[in-house]
Amino acid sequence: MAKEYKTLMTEIRLPYELSYGPVWTRFFEGMAEKKLYGTKCEKCGRILVPARSFCPRCFVDTTEWVEVAQQGTLTAWSYVNYRYFGMPTEPPFIGALIRLDGTDVDFLHLMGGIDLNDFEQVRKVVKNGMKVRAVWKEERQGHILDIRYFEPI
Amino acid sequence: MTKRVGIVSVAQGAGAESKDNFYDQAYRITKEVLEKVGITRDDLGTIVTASSDIFHGGISCANSYYWETTGAFLKNASRQDGESLFAFFYAVMRILSGQFDTALVMALCKGSENPPNDTCTLMFADPFYQRPVGLQETLAAALQMRLYLERYGITEEQCAEVAVKNLGNALGNPYAHRKGRYTVEEILGSERLADPLTALQVAPKSEGMVAVLLASEEKARALTDKPVWFKGYGSSLDHFYLGDRDLLKGPLRDAAARAYRMAGIADPQKEIDLAEITEPYAFQELLWCEDLGLCGEGEGGKLIASGRTRRNGDLPVNPSGGVLANNPYVSRGLQRLVEAVLQIRGEAGERQVPKEVKTALAHGTHGFAGQCHAVAIVGIG
Ligand SMILES: [Zn+2]
Numbered sequence: 001m002a003k004e005y006k007t008l009m010t011e012i013r014l015p016y017e018l019s020y021g022p023v024w025t026r027f028f029e030g031m032a033e034k035k036l037y038g039t040k041c042e043k044c045g046r047i048l049v050p051a052r053s054f055c056p057r058c059f060v061d062t063t064e065w066v067e068v069a070q071q072g073t074l075t076a077w078s079y080v081n082y083r084y085f086g087m088p089t090e091p092p093f094i095g096a097l098i099r100l101d102g103t104d105v106d107f108l109h110l111m112g113g114i115d116l117n118d119f120e121q122v123r124k125v126v127k128n129g130m131k132v133r134a135v136w137k138e139e140r141q142g143h144i145l146d147i148r149y150f151e152p153i
Numbered sequence: 154m155t156k157r158v159g160i161v162s163v164a165q166g167a168g169a170e171s172k173d174n175f176y177d178q179a180y181r182i183t184k185e186v187l188e189k190v191g192i193t194r195d196d197l198g199t200i201v202t203a204s205s206d207i208f209h210g211g212i213s214c215a216n217s218y219y220w221e222t223t224g225a226f227l228k229n230a231s232r233q234d235g236e237s238l239f240a241f242f243y244a245v246m247r248i249l250s251g252q253f254d255t256a257l258v259m260a261l262c263k264g265s266e267n268p269p270n271d272t273c274t275l276m277f278a279d280p281f282y283q284r285p286v287g288l289q290e291t292l293a294a295a296l297q298m299r300l301y302l303e304r305y306g307i308t309e310e311q312c313a314e315v316a317v318k319n320l321g322n323a324l325g326n327p328y329a330h331r332k333g334r335y336t337v338e339e340i341l342g343s344e345r346l347a348d349p350l351t352a353l354q355v356a357p358k359s360e361g362m363v364a365v366l367l368a369s370e371e372k373a374r375a376l377t378d379k380p381v382w383f384k385g386y387g388s389s390l391d392h393f394y395l396g397d398r399d400l401l402k403g404p405l406r407d408a409a410a411r412a413y414r415m416a417g418i419a420d421p422q423k424e425i426d427l428a429e430i431t432e433p434y435a436f437q438e439l440l441w442c443e444d445l446g447l448c449g450e451g452e453g454g455k456l457i458a459s460g461r462t463r464r465n466g467d468l469p470v471n472p473s474g475g476v477l478a479n480n481p482y483v484s485r486g487l488q489r490l491v492e493a494v495l496q497i498r499g500e501a502g503e504r505q506v507p508k509e510v511k512t513a514l515a516h517g518t519h520g521f522a523g524q525c526h527a528v529a530i531v532g533i534g
Binding site: 088 | 172207211268269271272275280281282283284285286287288289291292295296297298299300303344345346347348349350392393394395396397400
């Protein structure tokens with residue numbers, strides 16, 4: 001659209017090198033081996049996943065590492081059907097919060113393993129409270145998307 | 154509070170794309186807010202600005218660029234990044250310090266120039282865990298909406314009613330960016346972006362240069378016959394990781410309790426005459442009304458269905474059209490405050506509510522699904 005004034009199209013690209021820190025390094029190395037690790041807060045007893053170095057509520061260091069279950073309960077989901085910068089995969093896909101068995105926070109990931117093309121079908125199948133399990137990629141690199149998605153059990 | 158702080162002048166720019174650049178646009182709004190009470194830059198005590206670097210403006214250390222547009226040359230000024238109601242409170246404190254008798258709060262955003270909201274808010278997410286999964290504000294809100302619908306039996310139609318109301322209210326607001334008469338069916342039938350959210354239940358990206366001039370009590374009375382007094386403020390912050398939070402029991406309850414305590418409000422349903430709420434996603438107006446105590450928990454659906462929150466209702470919410478109609482990120486909380494002040498002063502033009510407004514509430518939020526909230530109470534008498 002023609003405008004009555006000039007505009008400048010510009011783009012900013014900046015390189016950063018961000019440290020995972022020791023706790024998240026261990027968590028993501030675990031993912032490369034198909035394991036999910038959390039840490040336990042001694043004070044409130046909660047198991048946090050992904051693992052954390054401290055409990056933000058009790059404000060104390062977490063001390064104990066626990067390998068957590070790779071299955072759990074779907075607590076919230078959204079059927080995403082538009083493209084956006086940084087989308088994890090081509091739409092449609094399902095963004096999901098999953099309470100892994102034995103843990104005390106929700107794990108943010110994707111839900112899949114079902115036909116996603118027909119939303120009305122998806123709506124019939126996907127329900128909060130349903131049981132889901134992690135599906136791993138063959139090739140893993142210590143990345144959150146080493147889990148392809150969670151599928152219904 | 155022993156001393157009082159008065160709001161003596163407000164100004165805002167329109168939300169639609171303007172031909173001005175950022176720098177000139179900010180200057181014009183500063184001039185307007187000062188001229189309305191007949192003071193010059195020389196009279197201005199201190200300045201607090203709110204803006205967001207890079208992602209919502211494309212420039213870093215943004216205040217070094219725009220500060221002089223707010224009259225800040227050689228003055229004691231400060232900037233805060235993020236929700237502008239925080240900046241409002243910093244300016245209030247500067248007046249209360251006794252060091253300044255006037256303070257300008259300015260929020261700056263030129264959304265029309267920015268990447269989509271989802272691109273900017275993707276950068277809110279940490280780069281290791283949540284960002285690669287594609288978390289941005291719309292996805293976070295969609296997850297929250299799903300929980301809201303299921304936990305309380307709120308219907309999608311009730312959520313859509315918020316968009317019908319607010320986009321309709323915006324027809325009376327010359328500053329609003331998106332407006333129109335819609336039906337619930339049209340709202341629900343708009344593009345299904347992130348189910349259960351449809352496009353007309355998602356705020357646009359807008360421009361918003363918003364200015365509020367504060368003064369000490371004595372100075373306020375000298376500058377205007379219609380000062381609106383600062384009554385109370387509260388804010389609160391939830392966990393960072395979305396999965397650590399109860400998305401339906403968020404920190405707004407704490408922020409509201411703090412603001413009400415400071416303002417001496419015991420029963421907000423009786424004592425708040427009007428609320429301007431930051432609802433970038435339609436259902437959030439209902440959830441935030443619950444958290445603000447304007448209705449009971451889980452009763453947001455009933456509240457909108459009752460018609461009480463319409464412009465002509467007994468508890469108008471977002472008579473301006475709210476953020477669904479105009480969404481200048483960062484500036485939106487301060488813009489809610491400007492609208493509250495205009496309603497109290499009876500200067501809201503076509504969108505003026507047909508009831509007396511003595512005490513009004515302005516709310517701002519920032520972060521995923523209401524990670525942080527700020528609540529301000531202002532009034533007369
Ligand atoms: Zn703890």
